[in-house]
Amino acid sequence: MSIRLQMVLLLIALSTVFLGTTWMMHAVVMAPAFTKLEQDAAIQNLDRCQEAVDGVAESVSTLAFDYGAWDDTCQFLEDRNQAYRDSNLSSSFHETTGNDLVAILTSSQEVVAFSCVDPNSQGMVAIPELVQDLRKPDSLFTDFSGTEDANEGLVRTTHGLMIVASRPVVSSRREGPIRGAMIMGRFLNDDRIAEMCERTHCEMRITALDKAASSGSQDSTVTVQSSIVEIDEDTLKSTRTLDDIHGSPVALLTLMSARPIAQQGKFTKNAAMVCSLIGVLLMLLGTGIALRLRVVEPLQTMASHAARVGIEDDLAARLNSDRTDEIGILARSFDHMVAHLAEARRETEESAHRAGMAEIASEVLHNVGNAVNTANCCVEVIGDRLNNSRLSGLEKATSLLSDQASNAVHFFSEDPRGPKLINYLVTVTGTLQKERTENLSELQRLQETIRHIRDAIASQQSHARKSDFRQRVDLRALLNETLLVNEALQKQCGVSVTINMPELPLLELNRSRVAQVLVNLEKNALLSMQSVPERNHVLTVNVAVLETDLLQIEVRDTGTGFTPEIHERLFGQGFTTRKEGSGLGLHYCVNVIREMGGDITAHSDGPGTGARFQITIPRAVPETITSSAANTETSASEVVDKTASSFSSSSSSHNEPVISGRFQEQYA
Known part of the structure; x- marks a missing residue:
């Protein structure tokens, strides 16, 4: 094998190792780092979406707190006066507050007022399962330990998911005793979800889980608090389960987001590989030319000269190299050796x-x-x-x-x-x-x-x-x-x-x-x-x-x-x-x-x-x-x-x- 071929193979091997190392660095270090950044961003988006849902619940809870800590509400629980009912429990109340549900319970779980409208049709609807839940002796809606306690969360209804908040009914000075519970709620319909998407700048969906999943079935989406799935190169799907007011999974928050980080990472990786390849090619070219001019060709000249001396037996031939490096020393040593050989x-x-x-x-x-x-x-x-x-x-x-x-x-x-x-x-x-x-x-x-x-x-x-x-x-x-x-x-x-x-x-x-x-x-x-x-x-x-x-x-x-x-x-x-x-x-x-x-x-x-x-x-x-x-x-x-x-x-x-x-x- 000639020295030229050996040098070429060595350079190719070194370049392959360099490119392989670069690729492994991108695959093992940079790509996972970009993926981690992308996943962290997706988790942050999920947090923002959940914060939007929690913001709606807090808004409902604040309004329920305002109405619950009001002397008129306390008076209504005592005498059920029609004036309070006409001014606060009419359809205008729903339009003014933006709530779809308002219910007032006594401390003994007696429902003294209940009004619920469908946000799509604006007609009154009945939610018997919610009323039944409100009347339970151990209902969370009436379980308060203080005058400022709040119970809020999602509730599954026959008309869809609803964000419900329950606050104690106390005097306007927020003094006890707790006379009952003020309950308000809003349906999570498409319009409200769209508002949250616009507010969070995220494309999200909230879908109710079936009852089997809510009670702990084998659905994998329930067992995972948050999961991130790659749909394609441009879209990432992030999901998170939302719990109801009782702490059980009731809904699935799905976020479809673009992947600018992954795309940027891919572009960076490709650009780095292209630059590395160009650099390797330039290095190979420069090194090859330098080796050919400074090493290979002089060695080939010496090899040809040595072969000619051996074949033609011409001991008078000389290289006469004027180089000062090792090859020049080798050439002069060879000439000196041939001269000694001729004399011998x-x-x-x-x-x-x-x-x-x-x-x-x-x-x-x-x-x-x-x-x-x-x-x-x-x-x-x-x-x-x-x-x-x-x-x-x-x-x-x-x-x-x-x-x-x-x-x-x-x-x-x-x-x-x-x-x-x-x-x-x-x-x-x-x-x-x-x-x-x-x-x-x-x-x-x-x-x-x-x-x-x-x-x-x-x-x-x-x-x-x-x-x-x-x-x-x-x-x-x-x-x-x-x-x-x-x-x-x-x-x-x-x-x-x-x-x-x-x-x-x-x-x-x-x-x-x-x-x-x-x-x-x-x-x-x-x-x-x-x-x-x-x-x-x-x-x-x-x-x-x-x-x-x-x-x-x-x-x-x-x-x-x-x-x-x-x-x-x-x-x-x-x-x-x-x-x-x-x-x-x-x-x-x-x-x-x-x-x-x-x-x-x-x-x-x-x-x-x-x-x-x-x-x-x-x-x-x-x-x-x-x-x-x-x-x-x-x-x-x-x-x-x-x-x-x-x-x-x-x-x-x-x-x-x-x-x-x-x-x-x-x-x-």
């Missing part, structure tokens, strides 16, 4: 080249030493033959012939030594001829040995002294030369060599570099097979030209092979599986091949199955820009040069060994 590679290549040249020189000197031993043997054999030669006897015979030259006829015919001398000369002639033939054979052997020494030294000199440039190369001849360097080790291991390659024209290659790599790989293969002596080993070199115009050389052996764990470290600097190995050979090989624009790989099916190394290089290998190891001449090559000068006058041409080939790389 240069030193490694130089060390590997010197080690390779030393190994080649060692092999050449070993071959020269073997050849010198052979030459010494030839010289000793010739010396022994010459020391034991019959030439001394031939000298005596020639001296005898010289002495008898003047008397030769007599010597050969009469002297018994004559015929013996002839037989001796015949025998000596055959013997000397045989010695000559044997000495010539030894001399030819000595000549071949000297030629072999010269060829080995010449091959080493060509590998050690070649400068770093392309030249036209006969690949088969180059393979033969590299095998000649390792010839002694090959014979010691008893390994047969096979080269499989098509007919190829001269190729433009870095001859010195390719030869050094091949010598190293062939030697590794021979040493690997030497450690498994019980097999008939074959070193196979396969050469092929791929369709992509690449040259592929494979070196295959039948040696020890290697495990996957070893394969991972095979080309690492300093890694070797041999106690006497330096661990530089294969590391040098991979660096050289990659400098030439090629690649080197190793394969093995496991321990004991052998190994194969494949080199793939362009047929016309580009010149390497720099190579500190290319023209290095080691002290070992100087030794070989001195050895070569001692054989400079030896034999002429030599026959190249006939080998066939394919190619493989070795492990160190």
